[in-house]
Amino acid sequence: MKKIGVLTSGGDSPGMNAAVRAVVRKAIFHNVEIYGIFHGYSGLIEGQIEKLELGSVGDIIHRGGTKLYSARCPEFKTVEGQKKGIEQLKKHGIEGLVVIGGDGSYMGAKKLTEHGFPCVGVPGTIDNDIPGTDFTIGFDTALNTVIDAIDKIRDTATSHERTYVIEVMGRHAGDIALWSGLAGGAETILIPEADYNMDHVISRLQRGHERGKKHSIIVVAEGVGSGVEIAKQVEEATSFETRVSVLGHVQRGGSPSAFDRVLASRLGAFAVELLLEGKGGRCVGIQKNELVHHDILEILDQPHTIDENMYQLSKELSI
Template structure:
């Protein structure tokens, strides 16, 4: 019986548990022995393996985070660290390793693949910053978390006639800010992919209050600036009462949406199909509602770009 191991690495994202469940249950249904690696690549080096059965992944479909836990490891980036991981995989007779994580996790999976380990990647990051996939695991849930938070903030901002500047995650990708901004009807979105003029934005906000608005909301992607700095500049240019809010790690939590549960279930099923067809060294994703896969090399050679048409839609709506 061939063995498949699965681990989660880097920052957690809602839907990772759903992905683990799909991989484990599909693998068992297709005759594989399933192994869980706790604490990511760190656990891979420290031999922290557990056998996973169908019941071990019960009741995790609707839970955020990852029950296998995650950890970052500088040691794994070294040849010595990778040797430890490879030796442990060989000692346990594990032929395949599925890695759920973001860019750094993919690079770890590629490093093992280049050294003879059959590896596969699933895009586990809320940032939606992995090339060659329309969505990453947890992104849709995060949009809902941010949208709900904006609704709550709007109530208090309106009561005090304030401007709220909300900072969201995304690293160098503005997708969370842009798409949550559209879904929330905010007044401005600042993302790293497009230039923005703080004086022009401040003037627009001031005009809105002059027309009778009782509140305004500005979204800032963390790669474009900080909520505190932007709020200070808006208040300086407009003299409007402006408050910064950093949503922080609350964006990683919450019950995964139906979309994220179905998305991860489809990918988990697909990765077992790839293993059976001896296709390896690839990462999965979704393109035009189809589950697709590309080599790690192709992903690293590609650029993740924001949807310019979606940005124009937002500009036309404000």
């Protein structure tokens, strides 16, 4: 290949810029022209495509968000939209594409692959919900943002002897809630991958109160439901003063952690290597600290799972 493209799509995540930087510089290192596609698949359809140089990605490795911007694109879900995108790629002589994003972005790359255009997916999402990789770019940074918030909220929970319900992001996955809840010492963690009994949640709070505990933290993944509703049920059942913090999009921002910068650099460069080897229709990941790649046509059919042992540990430590 002599020309490849790169785009970011879907929700932004810390480390996307580091991945873009790796793709650009790895391509240039191998004397391959690299083109940035702005505003995701929407920009692809509209032809928002520019050639990138070494300096184009200078001073971005430490920045959150994405230099290439991102946007939702319902039109790209149609065959007509997909063909428009391929026409734009061919117009610029682009022979392969690196797509950085979550499952929606992977779905777009899958469609291009089905049309015969070589794509490689790079997992960029704070949700950590992409099969075939232990970690996605942005998860570690988001996790540390949540842990920092939990630590601060615990301070005020202690001062006012309150129960706090903290709602975190993750869509249909509970990884952010599970990892942050365990690291933050939460008394209860509610995730969509595991059924929960509200009576058991209440009993745990009451047992803690009976042994002199004056405050508690409950971490709720957004895929479970509303943190506000959970708090209302807790207060009605216990009469404990309860407050809610919905952390929201603060979890997506911020300078990426060292882990995310290294992960993004490794995965971005690996994606370019695969394209140069003639391997399209793949998605990259990391498993047991080894770089891996899978068939992008198959990976999205695999269910997201959590570490059951970690979830059990969180319950054992919160007795």
